[in-house]
Amino acid sequence: MRKSDLARMWEFFRLLYPCQVALITAAHGGRRDVMTSSAMPVSFKPPLLAVSISPKRFTYELIKAQGEFVVNVAPRSLMDKALLCGLKSGREVDKFEEVGLTPGRAKRVDVPIVEECLAHLECRVVREVEAGDHSLFIGEVLAAYAADDMLARDDDGIALWDLTKAEVLLHVGGAYFTVARDMVRSSVKYSFFRSA
Template sequence: MENINGKELWKPGNMLYPIPAVMVSCQREGEKPNIITVAWAGNVCSSPAMLSISVRKERYSYDILKETGEFVVNLTNRKLAYATDWCGVRSGKDYDKFKEMHLTPLESRFVSAPGIAESPVNIECKVRNVLELGSHDMFVAEVMGVTVDEKLLDNKGKFDLRAADLISYSHGEYFTLGEKIGKFGYSVVKKKTSKRKK
């Protein structure tokens, strides 16, 4: 392994960690809803609000996503960690994941796929483009609506991230999020100095 100034040079790989561990729910008309655990997910545009998920073609949910063009991204937390992992290693072809994990389908407002009621945040999406990339295809989708557990809103209506106890994923392991260390722009905001009265 080549060493450069105290750093090892590795072959190209996925090192953009940690990443969100989300459960994506989808459903064909007349069939049971399904859940797929997705690690390759992220925001891609703010106006219109858009995100992407990347899914292997051989996954059971791939064809459902391709055919329906709709899905719900459900954020996961400590309480949902076991279900998140279970839904990621079992196939919807063989199991009713909602039933097996005692999860409740949540009726969506803008798409036909249900969300997961136990999830702190549900993001309803419509696919706008599918990019064939290699091991995964990327579904680029527009966010049609978001539902948030009202118990996680502070007195100003802001989402309380710490109370949500969200989890992330890194190299095959799940982690809860750490402590807040700053907010956007804090590095350039000048501290107000109080003038002493003489």
């Protein structure tokens, strides 16, 4: 297999795609916003995840002020709306209204969820880490819930997406997206509890 260097080093992130599309919601002082991004698990105990957001973004300002955010897992049906959320600024418009998303009440934080999403991870910021032109918000997951009919269980009984039902939206790059439609199991004997 022949391999070539990328023409522009900043394109490196595309080699890590596709990645799950998350609609990050934030609110403070009567203002709310939703932006397109992704999230990364950081720790099981305590349950932590990270989102990377530019300090130039309105969502960044709201998270910084409120200390809370929600990671909403987007389905394929939200592809166009997710792309629009990444193209518009929440300083200028209420993106919930502008793109037609339904805000819902979160369980543990004072930030709206996106009702149309498959799952919601409500987070409290425990740390901010400057990382180049972005900042990582490390959030403790205070509540995590998903559409029951979209989940399956692995051999250890741990929830995972039933990819025959849940069309979890994956971003390939630019205006290109995909969904995973099948799941294959490795022949390697595995237990989450043994590896955790």
